[in-house]
Amino acid sequence: MKPFILTPFILVILAGGYACQKEVSIENQPLMIDKQLQEKATRLAHELVIFDAHIDVPFRLSKKIDDISQRTQGGDFDYPRAREGGLNAAFMAIYIPPRYQKGGAKELADELILMIEGFSTQWPEKFAPARSVAEIRSNFAQGKISLPMGIENGAPLEDNLENLDYFYRQGIRYLTLTHSRSNLICDSSGDPQHKWNGLSPFGKQVVLRMNRLGMIIDVSHASDETFFQVMQLSAAPVIASHSSCRRFTPGWERNMSDEMLLQLKENGGVIQINFGSSFINNDYLRSKQERDRNIYQYLESHDLQEWDEAAQQHYGKYSREHPIPYADVSDVVDHIDHVVKLIGVDHVGLGSDFDGVGDSLPIGLKDVSGYPNLIYQLLKRGYSETDIEKICSGNLLRVWSEIERIAQQLQTKG
Numbered sequence: 538m539k540p541f542i543l544t545p546f547i548l549v550i551l552a553g554g555y556a557c558q559k560e561v562s563i564e565n566q567p568l569m570i571d572k573q574l575q576e577k578a579t580r581l582a583h584e585l586v587i588f589d590a591h592i593d594v595p596f597r598l599s600k601k602i603d604d605i606s607q608r609t610q611g612g613d614f615d616y617p618r619a620r621e622g623g624l625n626a627a628f629m630a631i632y633i634p635p636r637y638q639k640g641g642a643k644e645l646a647d648e649l650i651l652m653i654e655g656f657s658t659q660w661p662e663k664f665a666p667a668r669s670v671a672e673i674r675s676n677f678a679q680g681k682i683s684l685p686m687g688i689e690n691g692a693p694l695e696d697n698l699e700n701l702d703y704f705y706r707q708g709i710r711y712l713t714l715t716h717s718r719s720n721l722i723c724d725s726s727g728d729p730q731h732k733w734n735g736l737s738p739f740g741k742q743v744v745l746r747m748n749r750l751g752m753i754i755d756v757s758h759a760s761d762e763t764f765f766q767v768m769q770l771s772a773a774p775v776i777a778s779h780s781s782c783r784r785f786t787p788g789w790e791r792n793m794s795d796e797m798l799l800q801l802k803e804n805g806g807v808i809q810i811n812f813g814s815s816f817i818n819n820d821y822l823r824s825k826q827e828r829d830r831n832i833y834q835y836l837e838s839h840d841l842q843e844w845d846e847a848a849q850q851h852y853g854k855y856s857r858e859h860p861i862p863y864a865d866v867s868d869v870v871d872h873i874d875h876v877v878k879l880i881g882v883d884h885v886g887l888g889s890d891f892d893g894v895g896d897s898l899p900i901g902l903k904d905v906s907g908y909p910n911l912i913y914q915l916l917k918r919g920y921s922e923t924d925i926e927k928i929c930s931g932n933l934l935r936v937w938s939e940i941e942r943i944a945q946q947l948q949t950k951g
């Protein structure tokens with residue numbers, strides 16, 4: 538029994554706890570009770586284009602190299618499992634940790650771009666680069682998985698607008714303006730210090746230049762002020778490549794509020810729902826925050842670093858004594874439903890954050906083989922094939938096309 542079971546914090550969690558019975562098996566996959574619907578979901582997953590806006594393969598492989606053309610032991614993405622799940626295109630996130638804002642960000646981005654390009658040159662029958670909507674479609678027709686690239690954290694621009702053009706030429710098609718710390722472009726949702734109160738003067742130039750280049754603006758991780766200023770300034774629609782709805786995680790700025798979603802609709806953009814349990818389930822998020830606080834206090838009071846053995850042991854013990862139940866695939870669909878009810882089915886898609894959220898993925902969506910489970914849940918809730926197609930890729934492709942069109946228009950105007 539937990540010694541602090543009746544603290545006000547825990548009571549709050551209990552009061553807001555799950556109401557619904559989850560359809561899950563112990564094998565970490567949802568029980569697909571309706572056989573016919575299951576077959577339909579699997580068929581659709583393989584017929585439709587599935588385009589995930591945020592997968593962290595470069596981050597994962599930069600820690601431990603793995604052959605993703607084969608089935609891998611760990612990790613959430615590899616070619617065989619992507620095929621099983623029906624995944625056709627995935628933005629590879631070139632994640633630049635905030636500590637590189639002091640230096641080395643551009644070099645790291647260059648290295649990771651080379652890594653991703655290497656997948657298509659090494660395994661050309663399996664993967665292909667994609668720099669436009671047309672290339673996503675032609676790769677799909679050839680049965681190859683598209684690997685377009687986005688940079689997560691604008692630090693590699695290093696205060697030089699020409700670097701934006703440089704990265705566009707290198708094939709980068711979206712830029713997540715910042716990460717968990719404010720940077721040279723804007724404030725972050727994860728940083729208590731709001732240095733710029735939104736976009737910096739340089740950040741405003743970046744937004745306008747991105748419109749002109751046809752680079753997708755990604756507002757995930759940005760602070761609320763940053764988001765609303767981008768909405769004012771951008772001539773083109775934007776994406777949130779891996780965010781969920783704040784309605785389910787009150788007060789957590791990393792997710793988007795209803796007010797922001799309404800603005801996103803006006804802008805014509807799209808929110809790509811993050812699958813991580815802490816993004817989609819408030820019980821999970823609060824328990825994780827409690828665990829993080831405990832671990833942090835332990836490290837502080839024992840003068841330890843997180844990689845020290847004693848720290849690891851404490852983490853293991855705490856986690857065993859306070860297990861946090863995962864969310865499941867129906868929680869992800871709750872977020873999709875919420876967006877659809879609030880702003881319509883044309884503004885929501887998938888941004889799993891596979892290989893980026895660690896061991897926090899929901900039951901039924903543990904890796905890239907899980908998309909049919911998501912489609913099954915959508916069918917179960919009465920979504921039409923047309924709507925499912927929009928959610929799986931249609932909305933993201935529409936937004937990207939619109940960004941390409943606006944860029945052309947701006948360039949011909951001179």
Ligand SMILES: [Zn+2]
Nearest residue numbers: 689758779893
């Ligand atoms: Zn992220």
